[in-house]
Structures are given as C-alpha cells and as structure tokens.
Amino acid sequence: MAGRSKRFGSIALGLACLAVAGGVAWSLFANRPDSFAGQDTPGNTTASIEPAGNTGPSGLPLPRFVSLKAEKVNVRRGPSSDHPVAWVFQRKGMPVEIVAEFENWRRIRDSEGEEGWILQSMLTGKRTAIVAPWRGHKTTPMHSAPNKDASLSAMLTGGVMGEVGHCDGKWCKLSTGGYEGFVEQAGLWGVYPGELVD
Known part of the structure; x- marks a missing residue:
C-alpha cells in the first residue's frame, strides 16, 4: 500500500512539473513581440x-x-x-x-x-489603383477610349500604380508614368467592380 502511495505521489509531482513547464513556455511565447498571444485584439x-x-x-x-x-x-x-x-x-x-x-x-x-x-x-x-497585381509581370492594355477596340495608349505591367481619374463601372481613366488612358476596371486593384468614381 505504501509503494502504491509513493508511485501516485511521483505521478502527481511529475504532472505538476509538466503543468508548470507548460505555463512557463506559454508565458514566454505570449510575451514575444512578434506574437499576438496575450494581447488584446x-x-x-x-x-x-x-x-x-x-x-x-x-x-x-x-x-x-x-x-x-x-x-x-x-x-x-x-x-x-x-x-x-x-x-x-x-x-x-x-x-x-x-x-x-x-x-x-x-x-x-x-x-x-x-x-x-x-x-x-x-x-x-x-483614388489610385494598382494594375492587376495578381497577374505578376503580364501586361494589361491601356486604351485611348473606354473600348477594347480603341487604339492602345500603352501596355502596363502588373503592379504599376496610377492615379484614377474616373470610373464608369466598367472602365477607369488612369494616369501613370506620363501615359493617360482607359483600363478595364476589373483589371485594377484600388476600385471595386462596378464602382462609379468621379
């Protein structure tokens, strides 16, 4: 009976040590500057x-x-x-x-x-916009008028930033790097699809 009591005592002591070690590890993690743990969000x-x-x-x-x-x-x-x-x-x-x-x-x-x-x-x-950042370095056409058949003003690389003049819900007038023209609104990040911008 005394042997069994010693064994349970050792197990209890081991579990207590494990709990303390876990608590110490958690407190170290929670206080790391690059962690959100322990901070009010x-x-x-x-x-x-x-x-x-x-x-x-x-x-x-x-x-x-x-x-x-x-x-x-x-x-x-x-x-x-x-x-x-x-x-x-x-x-x-x-x-x-x-x-x-x-x-x-x-x-x-x-x-x-x-x-x-x-x-x-x-x-x-x-209002500004980034040309198709999701397309990487692929180009996006800038037209002289809000129409796919209009002449090209430039070919813009994905990630190029420009100033938004206005958007009609399908096309946006964009100025960037000395070029000005129209880019399909769906190809820009910085305006919502269908959004009207004056």
Whole structure:
C-alpha cells in the first residue's frame, strides 16, 4: 500500500512539473513581440471596431479604398502607437482598403491581403489603383477610349500604380508614368467592380 502511495505521489509531482513547464513556455511565447498571444485584439476591446453593416463609426462606407498621404507610413499591429510596427509602406499614393475603424485609427488591407492599423491622418481620399497585381509581370492594355477596340495608349505591367481619374463601372481613366488612358476596371486593384468614381 505504501509503494502504491509513493508511485501516485511521483505521478502527481511529475504532472505538476509538466503543468508548470507548460505555463512557463506559454508565458514566454505570449510575451514575444512578434506574437499576438496575450494581447488584446481590437475585436476584443470594443464592438465598434468591426464593420456594422456598410458604414463605419466615421459615417463613411466600409470597406472603402483610399491612398497613402506620405512617403513613409507605419503599419501597426493594433490601433494605438503602443502597438509594434508590423511593416512600413514606402510609397506615397499607394492604394489601401479600409476594412475597419477605431477612433482615429483605420485597419487597412493592402493589395497582397496583409492587414494592419494606420493613423487616419496618414490617409487621403485621393483614388489610385494598382494594375492587376495578381497577374505578376503580364501586361494589361491601356486604351485611348473606354473600348477594347480603341487604339492602345500603352501596355502596363502588373503592379504599376496610377492615379484614377474616373470610373464608369466598367472602365477607369488612369494616369501613370506620363501615359493617360482607359483600363478595364476589373483589371485594377484600388476600385471595386462596378464602382462609379468621379
């Protein structure tokens, strides 16, 4: 009977040590700067962050496209300057999609699908677009008029960025690298299919 009690005591002690080791490992992982574990996520801190219907707390539509106002813009892991910088955009005018709002912070998505938080003051309503980033280096035609039969103004490589003049739902007038013309709206990232842009 005494032998059995010693064996159960050893098993209990072993399980307790395992639990402590697991707790230590978890606390180390949770405090890593590149981990979200242990941090409040915006969705956990307030319900106003997630898009409610099609309008954000600002009264503007969600989602919506905007562009970067500055040459260098920090993208953070959460909606405050206390959150670490996830990456830095280094191109003024780059289009991004606002998918959520929290106070003066905007959760954005880039053309590669990455998401992070940017101060609202670093964004502008000026519309820009990226030519078919999903097509790699394949070219997209820019026409002189909003028609596939119109003469070519240029052939644009996937990933080229341009300024959007207007879109009629099928075609967008785009200016880039000294060229101006019309590109099929479905071939641009920075405008929604069928969206009218003035």
